[in-house]
Amino acid sequence: MSSGYLSLLKRKVKMNRSKRNKLINNFILASFILGLVTMVSCETYDYVSPQEYIDREMKLLDDFYTAIIDTVDNVERSWIEKSTAEAVDTVDNRNGSGMLLFHTKIGEGDSVKLYKRVSYRYIEYQILTYTDSVTNEEIPGMYLYSSNEYAEAPVSYTTFPKNDATSAYNARIPQGVNEAILNMRYGGECRVVIPSSINSNSSYITTIFDLRVTYLEN
Numbered sequence: 001m002s003s004g005y006l007s008l009l010k011r012k013v014k015m016n017r018s019k020r021n022k023l024i025n026n027f028i029l030a031s032f033i034l035g036l037v038t039m040v041s042c043e044t045y046d047y048v049s050p051q052e053y054i055d056r057e058m059k060l061l062d063d064f065y066t067a068i069i070d071t072v073d074n075v076e077r078s079w080i081e082k083s084t085a086e087a088v089d090t091v092d093n094r095n096g097s098g099m100l101l102f103h104t105k106i107g108e109g110d111s112v113k114l115y116k117r118v119s120y121r122y123i124e125y126q127i128l129t130y131t132d133s134v135t136n137e138e139i140p141g142m143y144l145y146s147s148n149e150y151a152e153a154p155v156s157y158t159t160f161p162k163n164d165a166t167s168a169y170n171a172r173i174p175q176g177v178n179e180a181i182l183n184m185r186y187g188g189e190c191r192v193v194i195p196s197s198i199n200s201n202s203s204y205i206t207t208i209f210d211l212r213v214t215y216l217e218n
Contacts, residue, residue, distance in 0.1 A: 053204040057196060061206045064127050064140035083191065091183050097162065098195040099176050101183060109186025110216060112159060118181060119154040119215035123147040125208040142208055154214050165200070174199040177209055186216040 065080040077085070080100075084090055087102035094100055112118055125142040132139055148155060160167035162179040176194030184190060189212045196204045 054197070057204045057206060060129065060140055061127060061193075061195065064142070064206075067140055087191075091180075093179075097176070097179060097198050099179050099198060100193040101180050102191045103184075103188065104191060104210075105187075105189040107185030107188030107213060109188075109213075110218070111185050112181050112183075112213065112216060114159055114161065114182070117156060117158055117215070117217040118213060119156040120177075120181060121149050121154045121212045121214055122177070123149055123210040125210075127206040127208065145207070156215070169200065174207070174209075176207075177211065180209070180211060181213065184211070184213050186213055188213050 066078050068076045069079050070077040070082045083102050087104060088106055089103040091099070091101040091103075123144070124146045126145045127140060128143050129138045129140050131137070155173070157171045157173050157178075159178060159182060160171070162175065162182060165175060168175040168178060174194055176192060176198035179198065180190060180192040180194075189210070192209050192211060193206065194209060195206050199207055
């Protein structure tokens with residue numbers, strides 16, 4: 001075997017060893033980075049159960065209800081006290097579905113009935129918190145979310161039983177809105193508080209709707 005061939009063979013072996021060592025080093029580095037990312041992810045990921053989300057929502061809703069927002073004759077009033085005082089009538093189903101309705105105008109037309117077409121206009125708010133810049137305190141409030149007040153047409157659908165979640169899903173109507181409308185008359189107006197449990201579109205956020213019935217099938 002010639003000396004030139006042996007020299008070439010040694011260079012190839014040396015080169016292969018170098019490639020092998022480089023691959024091993026890259027593999028070790030990749031494994032270290034993957035382990036570090038996994039460790040950081042495990043340390044920072046905080047699982048929150050659906051029940052915890054519901055509990056947070058209900059705590060915020062209770063804080064919103066009891067927050068002092070008005071003073072009349074030196075008497076402080078919470079949001080719920082003010083809303084009750086200004087309402088024509090109320091429907092309190094907080095111990096049932098969770099809905100709380102304040103009639104602001106009793107319509108003069110017929111009552112809304114099951115399985116009848118109805119149309120309504122709405123303004124929708126969400127109950128969220130904001131941080132007070134002075135006290136750094138988290139304060140609950142209602143914030144405008146959406147409205148069809150000036151849309152070309154009102155929302156129209158066929159009413160369904162208040163506990164019928166399937167019909168609510170198919171009609172894309174919040175259960176709480178349907179429940180409120182079943183307590184209304186043609187031409188009536190109301191403000192209704194709807195927890196996420198009866199509004200599948202709200203992602204654990206309580207919503208408030210101002211509703212106005214504009215059409216009712218005879």
